[in-house]
Amino acid sequence: MEITMTVNGTQYTRDVEPRMLLIHFIRDELELTGSHWGCDTSNCGACVVWLDGTPVKSCTALAAMAGGREVRTVEGLQRGGELDPVQQGFIACHGLQCGFCTSGMMMTARWLLDHTPDPSDAEIREAISGQICRCTGYENIVRSVRWAAEHDGRQAGSGPEAAA
Amino acid sequence: MTAVGEETTPMGYGSMRRKEDARFIRGRGTYIDDVRLPGMLYGAVLRSPYAHARILSVDVSAAEAHPKVRAVITGEMLRRRGLAWMPTLSGDRQAVLATDKVRFQGQEVAFVVADDRYAARDALELIDVEYEPLPVVMDARHALDDDAPLIRDDVDGQASNHIFDWETGDAARTEEVFARADVTIAEDLLYPRVHPAPLETCGAVADFDEISGKLTMWSTSQAPHAHRLMYAMASGIPENKIRVLSPDIGGGFGNKVPIYPGYLCAIVGSMLSGRPVKWVEDRSENLMSTSFARDYHMHGEIAASRDGTIQAVRVHVLADHGAFNGAAQPSKFPAGFFGVFTGSYDLAAAYCHVRGVYTNKAPGGVAYSCSFRITEAVYLVERMVDMLALELGQDPAELRLKNLLRPDQFPYTCATGWVYDSGDYARTLRLAMDQAGYAGLRREQAARRERGELMGIGVSFFTEAVGAGPRNHMDILGLGMADGAELRVHPSGTAVLRISVQTQGQGHETTFAQIVAEELGISPDDVEVVHGDTDQTPFGLGTYGSRSTPVSGAATAVAARRVRDKARIVASAMLEVAPDDLEWEKGRWSVRGDPDQGVTMAEIALAAHSSLELPQGVEGHLDASCVYNPPNLTYPCGAYICVVDVDPGTGKVSVRRFVAVDDCGVRINPMIVEGQIHGGLADGVGMALMEALTFDAEGNCLGGSFMDYLLPTAVECPSWELSETVTPSPHHPIGAKGVGESATVGSPPAVVNAVMDALKPFGVRHADMPLTPAQVWCAIQGRPLRTDLVLP
Numbered sequence: 001m002e003i004t005m006t007v008n009g010t011q012y013t014r015d016v017e018p019r020m021l022l023i024h025f026i027r028d029e030l031e032l033t034g035s036h037w038g039c040d041t042s043n044c045g046a047c048v049v050w051l052d053g054t055p056v057k058s059c060t061a062l063a064a065m066a067g068g069r070e071v072r073t074v075e076g077l078q079r080g081g082e083l084d085p086v087q088q089g090f091i092a093c094h095g096l097q098c099g100f101c102t103s104g105m106m107m108t109a110r111w112l113l114d115h116t117p118d119p120s121d122a123e124i125r126e127a128i129s130g131q132i133c134r135c136t137g138y139e140n141i142v143r144s145v146r147w148a149a150e151h152d153g154r155q156a157g158s159g160p161e162a163a164a
Numbered sequence: 165m166t167a168v169g170e171e172t173t174p175m176g177y178g179s180m181r182r183k184e185d186a187r188f189i190r191g192r193g194t195y196i197d198d199v200r201l202p203g204m205l206y207g208a209v210l211r212s213p214y215a216h217a218r219i220l221s222v223d224v225s226a227a228e229a230h231p232k233v234r235a236v237i238t239g240e241m242l243r244r245r246g247l248a249w250m251p252t253l254s255g256d257r258q259a260v261l262a263t264d265k266v267r268f269q270g271q272e273v274a275f276v277v278a279d280d281r282y283a284a285r286d287a288l289e290l291i292d293v294e295y296e297p298l299p300v301v302m303d304a305r306h307a308l309d310d311d312a313p314l315i316r317d318d319v320d321g322q323a324s325n326h327i328f329d330w331e332t333g334d335a336a337r338t339e340e341v342f343a344r345a346d347v348t349i350a351e352d353l354l355y356p357r358v359h360p361a362p363l364e365t366c367g368a369v370a371d372f373d374e375i376s377g378k379l380t381m382w383s384t385s386q387a388p389h390a391h392r393l394m395y396a397m398a399s400g401i402p403e404n405k406i407r408v409l410s411p412d413i414g415g416g417f418g419n420k421v422p423i424y425p426g427y428l429c430a431i432v433g434s435m436l437s438g439r440p441v442k443w444v445e446d447r448s449e450n451l452m453s454t455s456f457a458r459d460y461h462m463h464g465e466i467a468a469s470r471d472g473t474i475q476a477v478r479v480h481v482l483a484d485h486g487a488f489n490g491a492a493q494p495s496k497f498p499a500g501f502f503g504v505f506t507g508s509y510d511l512a513a514a515y516c517h518v519r520g521v522y523t524n525k526a527p528g529g530v531a532y533s534c535s536f537r538i539t540e541a542v543y544l545v546e547r548m549v550d551m552l553a554l555e556l557g558q559d560p561a562e563l564r565l566k567n568l569l570r571p572d573q574f575p576y577t578c579a580t581g582w583v584y585d586s587g588d589y590a591r592t593l594r595l596a597m598d599q600a601g602y603a604g605l606r607r608e609q610a611a612r613r614e615r616g617e618l619m620g621i622g623v624s625f626f627t628e629a630v631g632a633g634p635r636n637h638m639d640i641l642g643l644g645m646a647d648g649a650e651l652r653v654h655p656s657g658t659a660v661l662r663i664s665v666q667t668q669g670q671g672h673e674t675t676f677a678q679i680v681a682e683e684l685g686i687s688p689d690d691v692e693v694v695h696g697d698t699d700q701t702p703f704g705l706g707t708y709g710s711r712s713t714p715v716s717g718a719a720t721a722v723a724a725r726r727v728r729d730k731a732r733i734v735a736s737a738m739l740e741v742a743p744d745d746l747e748w749e750k751g752r753w754s755v756r757g758d759p760d761q762g763v764t765m766a767e768i769a770l771a772a773h774s775s776l777e778l779p780q781g782v783e784g785h786l787d788a789s790c791v792y793n794p795p796n797l798t799y800p801c802g803a804y805i806c807v808v809d810v811d812p813g814t815g816k817v818s819v820r821r822f823v824a825v826d827d828c829g830v831r832i833n834p835m836i837v838e839g840q841i842h843g844g845l846a847d848g849v850g851m852a853l854m855e856a857l858t859f860d861a862e863g864n865c866l867g868g869s870f871m872d873y874l875l876p877t878a879v880e881c882p883s884w885e886l887s888e889t890v891t892p893s894p895h896h897p898i899g900a901k902g903v904g905e906s907a908t909v910g911s912p913p914a915v916v917n918a919v920m921d922a923l924k925p926f927g928v929r930h931a932d933m934p935l936t937p938a939q940v941w942c943a944i945q946g947r948p949l950r951t952d953l954v955l956p
Contacts, residue, residue, distance in 0.1 A: 017282060019282070020282070024281070027197070027198075028281075031200070032191070033191070033194075033195075033197075033198040034190070034191015034192065034193075035191065036195065036197075036363075036364070036414070037197065038363045038364065038365075038414075038447065039447040039869070039870045040446055040447050040448070040869070041447065041869050041870055041871050043869075043870035043871060044363060044447075044870055046363055073191065074190070074191035075190070075191050078190065083189070083190075087189040087190070090185070090189050091181055091182070091185045091186075091189055092168055092181065093168075094168070094182065094835050094836065094838075094839045096185060096188055096189065096669075097415075097669030097670070097671065097839055097840075097843065098362070098363070098364070098412075098413060098414050098415040098668055098669030099184070099185075099187075099188030099189075099193050099412065099414070099669065100193075100195065100362075100363040100364045100414030100415060101363050102188050102189060103191050106189065121883070124878075125878035125879050125881075126878075126879060128877075128878050129877045129878050129879045130877075131877070131878075132363060132870070132875050132877060133363070134361065134362055134363050134415045134417070134843070134847075134875070135415060135669045135839070135843045136839060136842055136843055136846075137841075137842030137843045137844070137845050137846035137847075137881055137884060138842075138846065138877075138878040138881050139842045139881075139883060139884050140839055140842065141878070142878065142883070
């Protein structure tokens with residue numbers, strides 16, 4: 001079937017099987033490999049992308065469900081050559097080690113900060129509790145998100161209104 | 165830890181931002197499933213639904229007829245080519261695709277190569293396998309019963325499910341000490357089968373070129389050079405015709421040390437189809453078929469005097485190795501480094517006996533950040549010490565302080581012969597107690613107990629033995645465990661370092677550049693680290709057992725010092741003075757007594773490549789290499805204190821605080837060290853409270869997805885409270901000790917000790933991990949569960 005969706009501001013049309021998962025559409029058809037597949041059962045969150053502005057686990061969504069809608073992936077976090085504060089925070093606070101969960105964590109973090117600009121540590125932990133990191137023990141992910149909260153708004157183009 | 169600003173890049177050791185992060189935070193890493201070659205096909209594995217069954221027939225005709233299928237491989241096809249079995253890292257063999265029987269649920273039976281990943285999966289459904297189910301051995305405790313079904317009837321002369329017996333220590337002397345002791349305690353402890361479960365599963369892209377006969381193998385490998393040899397052994401392709409590439413690895417933790425049947429099937433698939441073949445396992449395949457860890461049934465005993473002097477420890481272990489002995493460890497150590505179960509104490513005697521058996525479970529046995537089974541050893545001794553404290557009515561921290569090795573005892577040869585290099589154990593534990601506010605916590609606990617609240621405080625102290633290892637007695641498949649490093653300084657003064665070890669998130673691209681920077685006085689930003697490509701890097705055994713810094717880090721430092729020595733000779737030619745008249749200040753050789761007369765590394769590097777006349781016998785250019793053979797292991801240690809609250813109504817455990825003081829010697833990049841400790845602590849909480857690969861009586865794996873195999877998330881983990889002591893390793897070139905697994909080793913007993921401490925009012929002495937709400941609730945009722953099997 002033919003599916004058209006907008007990903008990071010660019011419209012794509014592909015002819016794919018109706019059963020194709022959104023994560024495979026993004027990774028295999030569009031070659032945007034920053035979103036990862038990790039578990040198949042919606043437990044790990046390595047595949048989190050935004051669908052019409054809301055984080056979803058793209059391993060359990062069909063590509064067809066995203067037809068006509070807007071997807072944002074980690075490749076769309078950066079704006080005008082400038083890293084999103086969330087990306088900067090993950091570097092500054094060592095929020096990643098192997099990097100496999102990082103894209104999903106950052107997509108959730110960006111969404112959290114867009115809706116709760118000054119979250120408590122407990123709110124950050126709750127927000128990422130549907131995602132698994134095997135390397136960091138979460139401590140530095142929490143610090144990274146807090147760093148981003150403290151640095152958000154100091155630069156243009158990080159809010160939801162800037163979504164492509 | 166505070167955030168690391170860009171301006172803080174040190175000219176050597178110190179916290180600095182990681183070089184590798186730039187690609188990862190942009191989604192531009194290259195993990196195995198991101199590798200995409202022209203014309204690439206996709207493979208999928210058909211797996212056994214039975215834990216033990218005879219294969220009567222395999223019909224692949226319908227699958228072969230699928231329009232998108234390019235090849236279907238069966239065990240019988242491999243057998244005809246002599247490829248049906250592959251060597252394991254323990255000198256056993258493992259079926260690539262089953263020919264005669266399947267021996268665990270999830271075992272590989274057939275392999276399909278198709279145009280896309282969906283078609284490959286579809287075709288699996290078209291393969292018709294007829295099985296005759298056989299009785300299973302799921303309970304290791306009955307593996308050697310007279311009437312136990314024989315699992316390994318493929319091995320000539322194998323009459324039972326016995327694999328090995330191994331012992332260490334002095335049995336007679338230990339018995340003497342036990343016979344005289346005031347107090348002895350015995351307990352059965354299970355360290356359940358767990359899984360490393362890296363977030364990225366295992367996979368490969370095999371690309372065989374039939375014209376050159378060369379195999380290019382992209383794979384999730386923690387040990388690319390060892391994998392190259394194993395592929396050569398298993399496939400018959402000469403080692404020089406194999407290039408193993410490890411791209412970015414999405415976590416390993418030991419899971420990516422062995423080779424797996426899927427890798428070899430991808431190779432055969434590429435040979436048959438003439439195209440590159442990608443195979444990436446799904447999560448269930450990863451949990452059900454690849455290397456597990458632990459599965460140790462331990463009977464521990466401890467002997468002490470009435471005043472609390474620990475005198476001896478004895479342990480008998482029944483080790484469940486699954487259907488093939490695939491444990492990855494130095495060959496002379498079939499129980500890994502379990503022999504350091506003597507822990508951190510000065511014992512008069514110690515003895516252990518380990519018996520390994522086959523069962524109808526997945527093969528493996530050493531993985532999950534365990535430092536070759538020191539995880540099990542530390543759990544054993546630290547639980548026994550806590551039980552001793554309970555028996556004697558002494559505080560568990562004070563009991564440890566009384567018995568810890570003293571600084572003046574190092575180097576210390578323990579009762580089983582391991583030579584501990586250095587430590588100041590009491591200082592480390594006291595720091596943890598101070599940081600936790602230990603006395604205050606005990607007062608709070610007493611007050612809460614008055615109110616019927618269940619608060620527990622758990623202490624553990626661990627000593628690890630990491631950095632395998634001295635090549636005269638440590639090898640894997642006959643390969644001594646020395647690793648190489650090659651350093652080349654370019655004419656402009658920047659450098660490239662090639663190393664044998666393989667990061668899976670540890671940050672080698674940063675820390676190894678920092679080692680060179682520290683030694684040469686150039687910026688880490690000017691040092692490129694090359695790894696993960698056997699055609700470009702020196703030989704070595706890879707990253708596991710916390711060995712990268714102890715072995716390859718040492719090789720790097722020594723190579724850099726050799727470059728520095730050569731730079732001195734070049735500098736002497738440049739300055740027209742004798743080398744002995746030069747002195748080193750970071751980044752510069754200058755004339756002794758005349759510091760203005762000097763040359764920088766960049767100037768020296770250019771001169772080394774120039775027409776400058778060098779002394780007789782000195783070659784141009786500026787490079788050096790080293791193969792580092794460690795004289796001993798390094799012995800990091802740490803003191804952990806965990807505070808838990810237990811809900812008496814539900815049995816739910818909440819980890820309120822966790823204080824960790826680690827001593828891993830010199831820290832190259834403290835930010836990265838702390839990050840590794842954080843991760844290991846989460847692992848420990850997971851194993852203590854949530855994780856177990858459990859089976860039913862028929863051999864069905866009950867932990868085959870992340871819905872069933874539970875891992876800790878951000879809400880189960882507290883905010884870790886870290887501190888450090890620094891006792892450099894006296895024999896390591898930079899005094900570093902290795903830290904990647906310390907927290908995984910040390911934290912499970914701290915958590916379990918805390919929960920048992922919370923349950924003290926109920927008279928509970930021990931309950932096995934994982935301490936799920938059900939397990940805790942049952943323990944409160946006085947009948948803790950068996951956590952490895954669900955029996956009818």
